[in-house]
Amino acid sequence: MSETHVIHRHLHRLPPRAVGGRGIYLRDAAGRDYIDASGGAAVSCLGHGHPDVLAAMHAQIDRLAYAHTSFFTTEVAEELADQLVRTAPAGMSHAYFVSGGSEAVEAALKMARQYFVEIGQPQRSRFIARRQSYHGNTLGALAVGGNAWRRAQFAPLLIDVEHVAPCYPYREQRGDETPEQYGQRLARELDEAIVRIGADQVIAFVAETVGGATAGVLTPVPGYFKAVREVCDRHGVLLILDEVMCGMGRTGTLHACEQDGVVPDLMTIAKGLGGGYQPIGAVLAQGRIVEAMSAGSGFFQHGHTYLGHPVACAAALAVQRVIERDGLLARVRVAGEHLGGSLRQALGDHPHVGDIRGRGLFWGVELVSERAGKTPFDPERKLHARIKAEAFARGLLVYPMGGTVDGRYGDHVLLAPPFVSTDAQLDTIVGRLQDALQAALAP
Numbered sequence: 001m002s003e004t005h006v007i008h009r010h011l012h013r014l015p016p017r018a019v020g021g022r023g024i025y026l027r028d029a030a031g032r033d034y035i036d037a038s039g040g041a042a043v044s045c046l047g048h049g050h051p052d053v054l055a056a057m058h059a060q061i062d063r064l065a066y067a068h069t070s071f072f073t074t075e076v077a078e079e080l081a082d083q084l085v086r087t088a089p090a091g092m093s094h095a096y097f098v099s100g101g102s103e104a105v106e107a108a109l110k111m112a113r114q115y116f117v118e119i120g121q122p123q124r125s126r127f128i129a130r131r132q133s134y135h136g137n138t139l140g141a142l143a144v145g146g147n148a149w150r151r152a153q154f155a156p157l158l159i160d161v162e163h164v165a166p167c168y169p170y171r172e173q174r175g176d177e178t179p180e181q182y183g184q185r186l187a188r189e190l191d192e193a194i195v196r197i198g199a200d201q202v203i204a205f206v207a208e209t210v211g212g213a214t215a216g217v218l219t220p221v222p223g224y225f226k227a228v229r230e231v232c233d234r235h236g237v238l239l240i241l242d243e244v245m246c247g248m249g250r251t252g253t254l255h256a257c258e259q260d261g262v263v264p265d266l267m268t269i270a271k272g273l274g275g276g277y278q279p280i281g282a283v284l285a286q287g288r289i290v291e292a293m294s295a296g297s298g299f300f301q302h303g304h305t306y307l308g309h310p311v312a313c314a315a316a317l318a319v320q321r322v323i324e325r326d327g328l329l330a331r332v333r334v335a336g337e338h339l340g341g342s343l344r345q346a347l348g349d350h351p352h353v354g355d356i357r358g359r360g361l362f363w364g365v366e367l368v369s370e371r372a373g374k375t376p377f378d379p380e381r382k383l384h385a386r387i388k389a390e391a392f393a394r395g396l397l398v399y400p401m402g403g404t405v406d407g408r409y410g411d412h413v414l415l416a417p418p419f420v421s422t423d424a425q426l427d428t429i430v431g432r433l434q435d436a437l438q439a440a441l442a443p
């Protein structure tokens with residue numbers, strides 16, 4: 001097949017061809033190795049070519065590659081659901097398997113809506129989400145997302161979603177506020193938005209527990225999500241946490257929300273769930289939501305051809321078993337401390353590094369032209385793209401973002417290395433990033 005027949009993101013400019021991957025490395029057709037320091041986009045939690053995952057997939061393909069969910073369940077999908085429910089926050093009793101993050105978000109939005117129809121509140125039709133967020137590129141997910149650049153062309157097609165402020169302390173916490181007061185203020189703004197729309201009209205508040213792809217790892221301030229949960233409960237509004245990027249161990253606990261002391265009504269997961277070995281995502285749901293659908297219509301009014309794909313479930317089950325068997329959540333916590341320390345040591349005093357923030361092995365570096373005023377670089381400079389290119393030239397894959405957030409917040413680099421990275425490898429990542437930044441910032 002000719003390369004020119006493949007549409008990737010860019011129609012006229014194909015990247016190098018990837019031909020192999022082992023551990024934290026990817027190899028291109030010219031034989032060059034790259035450290036996968038962003039795990040793609042926070043996907044490859046076990047790195048590449050993990051023998052246990054490959055063996056589980058092979059065994060499943062030999063046994064059964066596909067059976068449509070309107071006729072059958074499969075042992076492997078049931079086992080994966082058991083595994084996820086056993087390790088999920090209290091009350092989350094069911095899993096619904098789709099093929100990725102956007103699909104998981106679409107399913108969660110529809111499940112939330114159907115829940116209210118089933119319990120006799122069909123007037124609820126509105127979602128509230130946050131600015132500077134990303135929930136996927138399908139139309140429903142794009143509508144709840146708050147990335148102005150991604151939404152712009154499609155705005156006339158999107159359902160009407162109210163957007164409130166994200167939790168972005170570096171930019172938006174006022175000088176006279178403690179982190180806790182800032183979190184309380186944001187929760188009050190959510191409360192006001194619910195009241196403005198009409199509390200009985202709102203289906204759910206949708207948020208990434210730790211923001212990812214739009215503003216470079218936004219870690220919530222202490223108490224923020226507890227206050228949000230309390231506001232949602234007071235108005236009978238559901239809380240949907242999107243952990244597609246930050247979930248499945250990335251932040252050092254299986255679910256990021258464990259560290260914020262809240263349990264959502266619905267949670268979306270993907271990326272690290274299957275570690276990139278197969279496309280898979282899921283919605284985890286509270287029992288009462290599933291019971292309402294079960295007692296009402298008797299089914300969830302949704303569905304895709306590849307729901308609960310057996311090979312995808314086998315890959316995800318193997319990934320999750322390796323994480324558990326090898327104690328990788330504890331490793332993520334320790335490695336995350338190391339990576340954060342190493343980033344701060346290398347870049348903490350850099351005149352163009354405004355903020356370094358993260359949780360577990362999920363770190364963002366925000367770049368500014370001038371630290372005191374937190375001034376972003378001119379978007380025309382496309383600094384994020386230059387950093388990506390300079391890192392690439394040094395055998396390092398990082399996930400850059402820039403100039404996309406309401407035109408205001410500028411350039412970021414996101415790091416999400418595999419959980420199996422050694423301290424020495426993490427230091428190599430930081431060293432190469434430092435060099436790439438220097439080169440990209442050269443006039």
Ligand code: PMP
Nearest residue numbers: 100101102134135136213244245
């Ligand atoms: N939600 C979040 C929080 C994400 O980060 C992403 C992907 N970056 C998605 C949803 C969409 O996932 P996918 O690309 O698998 O459709």
